[in-house]
Amino acid sequence: SYRLPIGTRLRIPWRKCKRASMPRKNAWPSSERASAMPRRPRSAFNCANVRSPVAAMTQHAPMAPAATLAQMIIHGVFDRFPEIQFYFAELNCAYIPGMLYYMDRNYHEFNDWFQVTLKKDPSEYVLQHTLFGMVRDAPVLQMGHLVPLERFVWGSDFPHSVGTFPTSSQQIKEMFARIDQTLRRKILVENICAHLGLDPDADITETPRS
Secondary structure, eight states: OOOOOOOOOOOHHHHHHHTTOOEEEESSOOOOOOOOOOOOSSHHHTTTOOOSSHHHHHOOOSSSSSSHHHHHHHHHHHHHOOOOOEEEEEEEEEHHHHHHHHHHHHHHHHOOOOOOSSSSSSSHHHHHHHEEEEEOOGGGGOTTTTTTTEEEEEEEOTTTSSSSSSSSHHHHHHTTSSSSSHHHHHHIIIIHHHTTOOOOTTOOOOOOOO
């Protein structure tokens, strides 16, 4: 999941992934404003070093995973593979509502430069095909009026320093205090189980003792 330089073509075997029923998971954006689209004539965007519809769509949404999602939207990945689902882990999820807003706004505001026609708004593609991995992102759980909380997955991010271990249980209790039990279970258990093909009602394997 390394960032690629501007102008890099990222070829991913989508059909092979689909045939193998392989879950798609990304811990960081796979590129940084990279685009295979041909450059347009010199414009205000070129002067601002914004040379592609991907860059235009995400210039006010620099947070992960905007650039990766914009690439897939612009190049028709979600139209060609309507069942594909991605899980972006370890995000700062309180940014997500703003990311969605700016991707939509920039598509409509700047599209006259690029003449890209999408069947849906960028935010619709994102919300239909993406799960967002949250860790210590309590504020996003108060933003249900801005983004559907059903698209989030909680994780402890162990053993990273920003993770919740060893106080995960207490932090979950505090973060989800105002979330109803059905939505709480989806975010904590069911969403990631559905994505990875796991049984949410199976017994939890005991952690080996060292």
